[in-house]
Amino acid sequence: xxxxxxxxxVKAYGALQVVHGIDLDVAEKEFVVLVGPSGCGKSTTLRMIxxxxxxxxxxxxxxxxxxxRVAPKDRDVAMVFQNYALYPHLNVADNxxxxxxxxxxxxxxxKTTIDDVAEILGLTPYLDRRPADLSGGQRQRVAMGxxxxxxxxxxxxxxxxxxLDAKLRTQMRAEIKRLHNRLGVTSVYVTHxxxxxMTLADRIVVMNDGRIExxxxxxxxxxxxxxxxxxxxxxxxxxxxxKGTLTETGARVGDAEIAINGSxxxxxxxxxxxxxxxxHVTLKAESASxxxxxxxxxxxxxxxxxxxxxRHGEDHLVFKADTNGDITHLQGVSAVHVPHHLVKLFDAxxxxxxxxxx
Amino acid sequence: xxxxxxxxxxxxxxTKASSLSAAVPRIILYTVLVLFxxxxxxxxxxxVVNSLKPLEEITAGGMMALPNEWTIAPWGSAWSTAQIGxxxxxxxxxxxxxxxxxxxxxxxxxxxxxxxxxxxxxxxxRGSTLLFGLLLFGCFIPFQMVLIPMARILGLTGLAGxxxxxxxxxxxxGIGFSTLYFRNYYAAFPTELVRAAxxxxxxxxTIFWRILLPSSGPIAVVCIIWQFTNxxxxxxxxxxxSDFDSQPMTVALNNLVQSSTGVKEYNVHFAGAIxxxxxxxxxxxxxxxxxxxxxxxxxxxx
Numbered sequence: 001x002x003x004x005x006x007x008x009x010v011k012a013y014g015a016l017q018v019v020h021g022i023d024l025d026v027a028e029k030e031f032v033v034l035v036g037p038s039g040c041g042k043s044t045t046l047r048m049i050x051x052x053x054x055x056x057x058x059x060x061x062x063x064x065x066x067x068x069r070v071a072p073k074d075r076d077v078a079m080v081f082q083n084y085a086l087y088p089h090l091n092v093a094d095n096x097x098x099x100x101x102x103x104x105x106x107x108x109x110x111k112t113t114i115d116d117v118a119e120i121l122g123l124t125p126y127l128d129r130r131p132a133d134l135s136g137g138q139r140q141r142v143a144m145g146x147x148x149x150x151x152x153x154x155x156x157x158x159x160x161x162x163x164l165d166a167k168l169r170t171q172m173r174a175e176i177k178r179l180h181n182r183l184g185v186t187s188v189y190v191t192h193x194x195x196x197x198m199t200l201a202d203r204i205v206v207m208n209d210g211r212i213e214x215x216x217x218x219x220x221x222x223x224x225x226x227x228x229x230x231x232x233x234x235x236x237x238x239x240x241x242x243k244g245t246l247t248e249t250g251a252r253v254g255d256a257e258i259a260i261n262g263s264x265x266x267x268x269x270x271x272x273x274x275x276x277x278x279x280h281v282t283l284k285a286e287s288a289s290x291x292x293x294x295x296x297x298x299x300x301x302x303x304x305x306x307x308x309x310x311r312h313g314e315d316h317l318v319f320k321a322d323t324n325g326d327i328t329h330l331q332g333v334s335a336v337h338v339p340h341h342l343v344k345l346f347d348a349x350x351x352x353x354x355x356x357x358x
Numbered sequence: 359x360x361x362x363x364x365x366x367x368x369x370x371x372x373t374k375a376s377s378l379s380a381a382v383p384r385i386i387l388y389t390v391l392v393l394f395x396x397x398x399x400x401x402x403x404x405x406v407v408n409s410l411k412p413l414e415e416i417t418a419g420g421m422m423a424l425p426n427e428w429t430i431a432p433w434g435s436a437w438s439t440a441q442i443g444x445x446x447x448x449x450x451x452x453x454x455x456x457x458x459x460x461x462x463x464x465x466x467x468x469x470x471x472x473x474x475x476x477x478x479x480x481x482x483x484r485g486s487t488l489l490f491g492l493l494l495f496g497c498f499i500p501f502q503m504v505l506i507p508m509a510r511i512l513g514l515t516g517l518a519g520x521x522x523x524x525x526x527x528x529x530x531x532g533i534g535f536s537t538l539y540f541r542n543y544y545a546a547f548p549t550e551l552v553r554a555a556x557x558x559x560x561x562x563x564t565i566f567w568r569i570l571l572p573s574s575g576p577i578a579v580v581c582i583i584w585q586f587t588n589x590x591x592x593x594x595x596x597x598x599x600s601d602f603d604s605q606p607m608t609v610a611l612n613n614l615v616q617s618s619t620g621v622k623e624y625n626v627h628f629a630g631a632i633x634x635x636x637x638x639x640x641x642x643x644x645x646x647x648x649x650x651x652x653x654x655x656x657x658x659x660x
Contacts, residue, residue, distance in 0.1 A: 050553075050557060051556075051557075052553050052556065052557075071556075072553075072556045072557045073556060073557065073558070073559035073560070073561075077557065078557060079553075079554065079557050081550045081553070081554060082550075083548065083550055085548065085550040085551050085553070085554035086551075087551060087554075087555075087569060088551075088573060089572040089573055098555070098558050098560075098568075099557075099558030099559050099560075102558060102559040102560050102564065103559050146554075146558070150558075
């Protein structure tokens with residue numbers, strides 16, 4: 001039952017409070033990703049779990065045991081750092097063995113453990129090399145190996161892929177996912193990259209400004225963002241957000257009327273933010289969709305699809321459209337069509353999602 | 359230049375001329391450098407040459423001349439029979455005193471400086487910057503200012519007039535510098551490595567011994583050279599805080615040269631002076647390469 005439970009976790013540096021009471025339960029074998037913009041407190045939270053930062057207030061439990069005042073080495077966690085943090089004077093095998101030797105594991109056991117893990121990570125040919133003689137991806141693998149050999153209760157990842165180039169990042173991302181499926185160790189992973197969060201996580205925790213905005217599976221968060229922050233953070237490009245006013249049947253946005261499923265008549269006149277995902281619009285009018293007239297600024301071809309940068313009144317919008325191998329038919333677009341059931345509404349003041357049923 | 363002069367093309371003349379004009383500043387530069395070199399090496403030459411002559415040749419004049427009759431007797435005399443103060447012991451016992459003083463003083467101040475640097479950069483605490491500032495301030499206090507307080511402390515602790523007392527004085531004075539070196543060096547050492555080792559289960563000293571020290575070679579060499587040179591060459595503390603039987607080499611050399619009785623044996627004095635300078639010279643020759651490299655690393659990154 002090696003779960004991690006945070007309740008009311010607070011971090012303050014003197015009078016400056018940076019994490020404002022976080023509640024989070026990570027189940028055993030679960031892969032949870034903390035995601036948010038830089039300075040949102042996600043790394044601080046991770047470092048509190050690791051024991052590298054003191055917890056100002058609240059309770060941290062690992063495997064049912066309160067860990068607030070336990071030294072990092074006794075928490076049975078392993079951490080992978082952003083800049084790898086490999087010991088420069090030790091070769092790959094010694095880097096991985098460091099923690100085991102300190103824990104006085106017998107020599108032959110260390111050797112078999114390291115050989116096994118090196119095999120899993122494809123590091124066997126590099127065991128006697130120094131970190132300086134390895135590529136970025138190999139170093140990252142050694143850092144993971146160092147964590148894996150310890151058989152910890154919890155893996156902590158602190159933006160482990162952000163120092164790698166784009167191609168390698170995609171590869172390593174898949175590798176981490178595969179490793180987790182194979183080893184099944186409870187993991188907490190911090191990143192600012194929403195793609196990493198979406199692809200890796202069992203559950204995503206979106207953080208902003210020292211608070212949790214929303215917790216849920218990737219698809220829950222994508223389909224039902226709790227507020228405009230989450231809506232604007234997940235998805236690439238993020239959800240379009242336009243100011244509007246509720247009417248009897250939907251929302252008025254500038255000169256356009258966006259109809260929605262569900263009844264909003266009771267709220268008519270209320271100021272809202274209308275959210276539309278870039279990939280949800282169609283170029284041809286379909287049944288149960290509203291027309292949104294736009295002024296097209298720019299077409300960015302990505303290959304199979306293209307990004308349409310456009311304006312509607314004051315709002316800058318981005319939409320996705322299929323190219324079908326050609327973008328000329330996209331140049332003259334003057335309106336997109338928004339399916340009723342895919343429109344999201346948020347309160348204009350609080351930014352919270354409005355549940356209008358339907 | 360060698361390449362261009364073997365080039366058989368039509369432009370040989372021009373190439374030669376241009377390579378010649380490029381070489382002129384270089385020739386001037388090297389001439390000047392060689393002259394400076396000779397100028398600076400001249401005293402060493404005088405010392406070596408005169409330490410290998412009988413005394414009559416020196417008193418007869420001709421300091422610059424090579425010996426007519428080569429002899430190593432002055433070296434033997436300076437080492438084991440020359441009159442130092444009241445005893446005819448030569449410099450040997452004082453050379454031993456200096457070694458017994460310098461080795462623990464250098465080792466301890468270097469290790470403590472490294473520990474200080476480690477704590478100040480990786481385990482910073484409230485007020486650690488102030489503490490470092492005070493240590494730094496200690497580097498700039500002139501020797502003369504601490505003489506009397508130090509004498510009082512040595513008297514109170516019973517270390518006055520002994521080699522351990524000198525070790526203590528040099529240790530206290532050296533910690534400021536060694537801390538400065540190591541702090542600046544460790545400031546550039548990635549803190550994540552310390553955190554990783556913490557999570558791996560290493561404690562305070564394990565991290566120091568197994569993670570930081572193995573990467574501290576260059577700065578340790580800098581620190582050792584600096585401390586060794588200063589402590590070995592120190593005269594003031596040695597003259598102030600030692601007894602006859604705990605005098606370091608520098609004080610003994612002074613007593614040898616300044617002795618007011620008998621004939622001044624210049625050849626013996628020269629030999630003694632070279633002996634006193636030899637250990638620092640050796641340290642520089644052996645480790646000088648690291649000195650320059652380490653100084654750069656410490657200063658640029660810090």
